[in-house]
Amino acid sequence: MDSTFLANLSWSLAVLVHAAIVITALIVIPRGRKPTAAMAWILLIVILPGIGVVLYLVIGSVRLPAKRRAEQARIDGIIRDRVGANGLQQIEADWPRWFQRVVQQNETLTALPASGGNDASLFGDYQASIDAMAAEIDTAETFVHVEFFIVAWDDTTRGFFAAMERAVARGVTVRLLADYVSTRRLGNCKATLAELDRIGVKWAWMLPVMPFQGKYQRPDLRNHRKIVVVDGRVGFMGSQNLISRDYDSEKNIKRGLKWQELMTRLTGPVVSSVNAVFLSDWLIETGEDLSATEQLSPAAIEAARGAGGEPATAGDGLLCQVVPSGPGYDTENNLRLFLSLIYGATEKVILTSPYFVPDEAMVYAITTACQRGIEVQLFVSEIGDQFMVWHAQRSYYTALLEAGVRIFLYPAPFILHSKHFSIDDDIAVIGSSNMDIRSFSLNSEVSLLVRGESFVAGMREVEQGYRDAGRELTLEEWRREPAKATFLDGLMRLTSALN
Numbered sequence: 135m136d137s138t139f140l141a142n143l144s145w146s147l148a149v150l151v152h153a154a155i156v157i158t159a160l161i162v163i164p165r166g167r168k169p170t171a172a173m174a175w176i177l178l179i180v181i182l183p184g185i186g187v188v189l190y191l192v193i194g195s196v197r198l199p200a201k202r203r204a205e206q207a208r209i210d211g212i213i214r215d216r217v218g219a220n221g222l223q224q225i226e227a228d229w230p231r232w233f234q235r236v237v238q239q240n241e242t243l244t245a246l247p248a249s250g251g252n253d254a255s256l257f258g259d260y261q262a263s264i265d266a267m268a269a270e271i272d273t274a275e276t277f278v279h280v281e282f283f284i285v286a287w288d289d290t291t292r293g294f295f296a297a298m299e300r301a302v303a304r305g306v307t308v309r310l311l312a313d314y315v316s317t318r319r320l321g322n323c324k325a326t327l328a329e330l331d332r333i334g335v336k337w338a339w340m341l342p343v344m345p346f347q348g349k350y351q352r353p354d355l356r357n358h359r360k361i362v363v364v365d366g367r368v369g370f371m372g373s374q375n376l377i378s379r380d381y382d383s384e385k386n387i388k389r390g391l392k393w394q395e396l397m398t399r400l401t402g403p404v405v406s407s408v409n410a411v412f413l414s415d416w417l418i419e420t421g422e423d424l425s426a427t428e429q430l431s432p433a434a435i436e437a438a439r440g441a442g443g444e445p446a447t448a449g450d451g452l453l454c455q456v457v458p459s460g461p462g463y464d465t466e467n468n469l470r471l472f473l474s475l476i477y478g479a480t481e482k483v484i485l486t487s488p489y490f491v492p493d494e495a496m497v498y499a500i501t502t503a504c505q506r507g508i509e510v511q512l513f514v515s516e517i518g519d520q521f522m523v524w525h526a527q528r529s530y531y532t533a534l535l536e537a538g539v540r541i542f543l544y545p546a547p548f549i550l551h552s553k554h555f556s557i558d559d560d561i562a563v564i565g566s567s568n569m570d571i572r573s574f575s576l577n578s579e580v581s582l583l584v585r586g587e588s589f590v591a592g593m594r595e596v597e598q599g600y601r602d603a604g605r606e607l608t609l610e611e612w613r614r615e616p617a618k619a620t621f622l623d624g625l626m627r628l629t630s631a632l633n
Contacts, residue, residue: 155183167196170494171571174628195352196575198341198461202351202418206462209414210245212425232478233561233585239474240457240583243467246410248455252402254584256564256592258552258599260379263370263397264290268297270364270399271308278308279412281340281361283566284375285312287326291376299333307336311415313357314339320382338419341578355461358577360397360566361412369408371582372397372564373488373553389547391519396486396552396596398564398582404454411458411580418462452586459567460578468567468581469574473499475557475583482509484597485555490514491526491570491630497533504538513600515550516543523570525626528619535609544604556594560587571630 163179164172179187197203229237237248257263271278271294278301287295298308310330317323317339330337340357342349362370374395380386381393400408417423459467476483476499483503490512492500503510512534518524531541544550554564565581567573584590 155179155187168493196355196461197464198351198355203462203464205418206414209417213410213414214245229585230478232474236471236474236478237455237583240455240467240471243463243465243470244456244458246407246456246458248453248583249403249407250451250453252400252404252452252454254401254452254454254582254586254589255399256596257372257397257399258395258596260374260393260395261290263372263374263395264294264376266399267362267370268294270362270368270370271297271301273368274301274304274306274308274364276306276365277363278306278365279361279363279409279416280309280376281311281357281359281412281415282376283313283356283358283360284316284320284377284381285310285326286317286320286322286377286382287329288322288378288382290378294376295329295333298335302334308334309412309416310335310337311340311357311412311419312337314342315353315356320377322382338416340415340419342419352461352576354576356577357415357460358566358573359411359415359458359580361408361580363405363409363412366405366409367401369400369405370397371400371408371566371580373551373566386519391547391549393551394544394548396554396564400454400582402451402454404456404582407454407456408580408582411456414458415578452584452589454585455583457565457581457583458579459574459581461576462578466574468565468579469493469496471563471581471583472496472555472569475555475561475563476500476503479503479508479557481558482511483555483557484511484513485569486513486550486552486597486600487555487569488515488549488551488553489520489523489527489568489570489572490530491523491572491627492530493571493574496569497530500534500539501537509540510538511540511542511597513542513544513550513552513597513604515546515548516604517546517549519549522626522629525619525622526630527570529623529627531607531612532609535607535612541607542601542604543607544600548603550600552596554593554596556590556597558590560590561585562590562593564593 160176163176178185178189241247257266278298280298301308317326320326327337341351341355343353344350360372360374372395374393374397375381379392413424457467457471459469473495483500485500500510514527518527535541553566553568554562556562562584563581564584565579567577567579567581573579
């Protein structure tokens with residue numbers, strides 16, 4: 135057998151294997167996947183079949199294992215049954231019809247109802263928000279629930295940990311959930327876990343990647359939620375992690391980076407919905423069902439009732455609705471909420487997102503709002519802490535500026551990490567979700583829908599603070615960007631579609 139024949143045989147086999155891989159990819163990859171994501175995967179596999187196949191096997195699934203999704207659906211069914219007729223009893227006559235449908239959509243997708251009679255305040259000061267949470271923990275009598283994407287015991291959070299220790303000493307049960315991958319990679323993770331054990335906090339990992347213990351899913355499917363609940367009567371949620379403002383990172387410290395956040399403190403029946411998200415995550419991760427003793431029902435019936443014994447309505451304070459989302463659901467709950475609100479806007483849309491890498495539907499919603507004559511503003515950071523995401527984000531600036539979106543850059547060395555937006559003068563959303571493909575499809579997130587002019591007025595003050603601190607990016611300035619930078623922007627945009 136001569137060398138020419140062997141070479142031809144090897145070449146033919148390689149072509150057949152490559153063809154088989156491509157045909158299989160064309161059959162498997164498009165199922166249940168957006169066309170752009172499917173095309174990105176197929177393109178990668180065609181060009182680099184070996185690397186593409188390995189990457190697809192590791193991070194190709196955008197859903198959690200079927201068992202976890204089934205458990206989420208079961209819990210949603212329990213919540214839906216317990217809410218029953220005890221949720222918000224009437225649709226307020228002054229609500230726009232489109233907004234009524236958004237509230238209905240959220241409940242259909244998540245089982246969590248809207249509730250009236252709530253109060254909410256904003257915290258934009260990093261240390262002040264942590265101190266406020268610690269102060270509430272010091273008032274706890276029964277339980278404290280803490281859930282963060284990143285948890286660290288450091289100089290910034292020491293007071294929070296001390297408050298948890300005092301609560302445990304009083305006989306209060308303190309439970310804590312932390313994302314496995316994001317917290318474990320911290321340099322002081324062992325010290326943090328040792329401190330939690332020392333003070334008696336009951337803690338567990340969220341989405342652990344432990345294949346030898348039967349706990350495995352796509353490793354970059356993460357739980358990104360930030361939640362604190364005290365006795366079911368006070369809650370906190372927003373963008374901030376439980377860690378120093380520089381994330382205890384030598385690289386960040388060297389660059390002088392500091393994170394700018396926004397959290398909200400909640401009272402009223404909506405706190406039970408925030409608590410329901412924690413209890414769902416705790417049950418899924420630990421198998422411990424706390425619904426009998428620690429308020430699984432999001433209705434908070436007694437707290438919501440008025441003097442006449444009837445359930446509270448939206449007119450009795452702020453209307454609030456909690457919207458969890460993530461790979462545990464079959465629908466992109468946060469994306470659907472964001473799109474519905476933007477399409478419902480009549481005057482203005484003001485967006486804040488540290489990682490702004492929208493899908494086609496979001497780009498169309500935003501640019502269509504401009505074409506309807508609506509004022510649209512976007513707040514992002516002047517610099518980035520994640521190379522690929524920052525360049526992918528920049529790739530959208532031309533289309534947005536040309537459509538009429540006003541883009542404001544928050545100044546270095548700060549990373550504007552707040553995640554919120556406002557619609558007209560009476561509707562807002564705040565939570566853990568970025569406006570990017572990762573938050574829409576891969577991360578477990580939680581958002582809070584609020585209707586109330588007083589809350590939006592507070593958010594307007596926050597937005598004005600962003601304008602005062604930063605500067606506006608103009609289309610003329612952006613068109614002077616060097617070709618090298620725009621090339622990187624476009625390249626990173628392509629990689630962002632691999633979800």
